[in-house]
Amino acid sequence: MKLRSTDLRHQQEIATPYGRFTAYYSRAGLARLDFPDEPAGSSVAVDSGLATTSVEQWHSLVEQALLAGLEGQAPAELPPLDVSGGTELEQLVWAFLQRIPPGERRSYSEVAEAIGRPQAARAVGRACGANPVPVLIPCHRVVTADGGLGGYSGGVHWKRRLLDLEERHAPIFSSSPVASID
DNA sequence: CATGAGATTGTAA
DNA sequence: TTACAATCTCATG
Numbered sequence: 001m002k003l004r005s006t007d008l009r010h011q012q013e014i015a016t017p018y019g020r021f022t023a024y025y026s027r028a029g030l031a032r033l034d035f036p037d038e039p040a041g042s043s044v045a046v047d048s049g050l051a052t053t054s055v056e057q058w059h060s061l062v063e064q065a066l067l068a069g070l071e072g073q074a075p076a077e078l079p080p081l082d083v084s085g086g087t088e089l090e091q092l093v094w095a096f097l098q099r100i101p102p103g104e105r106r107s108y109s110e111v112a113e114a115i116g117r118p119q120a121a122r123a124v125g126r127a128c129g130a131n132p133v134p135v136l137i138p139c140h141r142v143v144t145a146d147g148g149l150g151g152y153s154g155g156v157h158w159k160r161r162l163l164d165l166e167e168r169h170a171p172i173f174s175s176s177p178v179a180s181i182d
Numbered sequence: 183c184a185t186g187a188g189a190t191t192g193t194a195a
Numbered sequence: 196t197t198a199c200a201a202t203c204t205c206a207t208g
Contacts, residue, residue: 120192121190122190149201150202
């Protein structure tokens, strides 16, 4: 039986220097994370049947992971992520994204190759856009092949900000943006 | 270097 | 089956 993203049972907010994020939990784990000032989906009814202690533990981890991410650092530990709503390709992509260290970037085509579908760069972009847990699943580290930013569901300003923070914290060695040196 | 058309894949309607 | 998407590549001017 397939768990669907509509099985959200808890909704909780996280205060950050950039505003209040909203986390949504299913019985399997963190199912969705929203940026601040987004029209939140209708508030989720709290299901008392779900073990509240689990959610609180998960939420504590999410809180730490998110705050670390917003400082350009890798999270110490992640809660279970409920990505069961995604297609097979999406889950492949999301799993791979978590293996890209902070400060590093991959192009959409590089991700496509890494998951065994070298021609599917565009489909990868689409899969990134479907990522329900931004920041923790670092879809912002995927950029265009020509060095551009590419798109971002939460708004490109977030993507630029996240990459900026990470580069500041984990500077890349001697890779000047432009190749031409006189 | 800037621009645009064509190629390509995966999804949802 | 059709249309769309967070792309890529290559041919031109």
